[in-house]
Amino acid sequence: MDRNFCRMTGLTKAFGENLVLRGLDLDLPAGRVTALMGANGAGKSTLVKILSGVYQRDGGRIELGDRDFAPAGPADAIRQGIVTVHQSIDDGVLTDLDVASNLMIDRLAEPGYGFFLRRRSLQAAAREVASRMGIEVDVRRPVSELGVADRQLIAIARAMSHEPALLILDEPTSSLSSTEAGRLFDLVDTLKSRGVAILYISHRMSDIRRIADRIVSMRDGEIAGVFEGEALDYEGAVNAMLGHGLTETDLAPTSPGSPVVEMKEIKLLPDARPFDLELRENEVVAVTGLLGSGKTALARALFGLHRPSGGEIRVDGNSFAPGGPSAAIRAGVFMSAKDRASNAVVPEFDIARNMSLPFLEAFSTFSFVSRHRERASAQELIDALDIVCQSERDGILTLSGGNQQKVMLARWLSQTCRLLVLDEPFQGVDIRSRRDIGEKVRKTAAGRATLVCVAELDEALEIADRIIVMNDHTVTAEFANRNVDVGAILTAVTGPAGTTREHAA
């Protein structure tokens, strides 16, 4: 068997009760680029961390060539032949040192190098590494003077000095321009021809089209699909990653009322294409798109956290340009932020206090909070949302993820609003709570506009009357969620072929 061959069988990993990898099987052949796709929380980064020796696996096997691969730590993983270049470039280079030291630093860190630097031989060795990789920089220059692309190439070159069997590139182009990315792809081609197995993690379809020999889609800690052959099935890969088709739900149709939010010629970023968007009363609209497509920027713009570069937003006909969340809330626009643990939960507060946080004024008389009114409201919401707890005085962290998320939703349902924005409301939520939350959002949707940002298509289909697809910080397609052609949505999500705006029936 080829040395540069990596095979994983039955890989499992759990954090507490949360099973992140559930028996994952994956082959990475030598001399081929395998692109790994997966939505947030699919388990990609956990997989990478196991391969790079940061985490220990709970179960399963990894074979590298004909040996078992069980690294004791990151350094050991590198010694055994798996090298990872991480997403954030400056983790991979030491900016204060020169190129030569950067390229040879791992040699220096090896025990037995000796106490003193041998500058000349170091530079010669570095020059050789650089020329082999096709990097043309003076090895005596400090890395801090180089651009992002050169830094990235140096990080990879540094990785290659270990002669790895498997090279993992974790979103390597996320901060590169397209010409810079081109240089990176050339280098990847070179490495491929030298027989290195490459695992390439990216959300950029253009990268994947350019470089992938095969695509692996990951979902919920498992491989959802492997796509190989002459013509790769890109849409199939995205479909497998977003995992449509698991749930069929019937939505009670609603009759959209008058427009609440009108966005005209909105440019989310200075170089993004402007778009129009209208959100109507009673209607639930889902925004979907890949990571970095601008979903969150849209939500943030509506909540006063991001100032669009152009265009106008109107709420109930009045111009709306909030300076911050408190102004947005006063204008009747509420937002439940994504990443519950860092953006929403107040860990030291109990359920009732977490719920009342944005609207304490409503529970206060002359600034004194009425615990009685606060608790009564909390009890009502706990009943309404079926939150599993002993009482409204339970600490928020004693609840399961799904129940915590319900509390975060309840926080914004306690008062009436004109627009409710929910950014990733199903993150870290079990399937039952997910259904409860979706139901509750739809049930309370009358009298307001609702915008839900979700990465998974399933979730959009479950909750929305209308589905908006974003790509490159602009709206690229719009679908009514009735007998909708899922394939068409997937095409739009995958982009950029589907840039023409279409209105499905």
Add this chain to the structure above:
Amino acid sequence: MTAEVDKPARVSGAKGRGRSDLLDLAIRYGFLALLLGLVVFFSIFAEGFAGPRSAVFIFQSVAFTGILALGVTCTLVVGGFDLSIGSVATSSMMLSAYMMVVLEQSAGVAILACLVMGALIGVFNGILIVKFRVPDLLATLGMMFLLIGLQRIPTEGRSISTGMTLPSGETATGTFSPFFLAMGRHRFDLVLENLVPISVVFLIVIGILVWCFLELTRHGRLMYAVGSNARAAALTGTNVNGYKILAYAISGVLASVGGLLLAARLGRGDIASGTNLLLDAVAAALIGFAVLGAAKPNAFGTAMGALFVGILLQGLTMMNAPYYTQDFIKGAVLVVALVFTFALSARRARGGT
């Protein structure tokens, strides 16, 4: 990660319950029980400890640090820390003396000037932290050095008292007004004649005010939210920076009140006094975490913490423990209280009760 299973929040076997209840009880009332035990112990073994006069003496020694500690508590609530309180207090003491003795102003003007100074320093601390992103400890540490130096400049490092020689060669003729001195020295009659000193009344009133503010008002609640998760608080429309600045302003004002009371007690602007104020106040506020198992900064705990230290020192003094053991004992109490707070309460939180 959609793999969580709903379960009742609190699961504890019948067997484990008894122990966890006991632990709960220990965490909640352990420190107060210790306080009571201390009082009983000293009443029996330290002659003259049990009695109203001794109690009043303890309260009086606690008053300065207690008031400062309440200010620190406010900054701890928003997740900050104010190291400048000790130097704000001594600056306030020097300023009040300077106003009255050198500038010959009335007591009212001197008090007002000190309170304004405290508030301004607090706001300035807050702005350093909020706008210039200087970490709390470093900003207030810098402020501490700055004030320690600044308060010596007008008198070229000398203490201020009536009749002192000014840098210009003249003699200062101003005096502390009787009204001002009364703040530090007058005692009210309560059952016994001349029992309750005013500084104790100040401590109690300020303690109640701070407690009400932190526990009962929405501003206090929002300050706790800021300290617990500033990002979440901001995303619910809370003016995070405003509350941080407010916390430091409260701390500055309370520290200057402490300094005023100290000046009134001493009757002079003593350059050498007040060195222990910072550490004692911080210790009291941190010990307060352990009271009633709060595991967070709180006004009641802070007051109890200050009292605890006061009782301990007074008792030991009356049992003829040498003065140089005091700091060691304070430190030991603080370490034990911190273990109480962080090890035991953290375990309780993880246990899900």
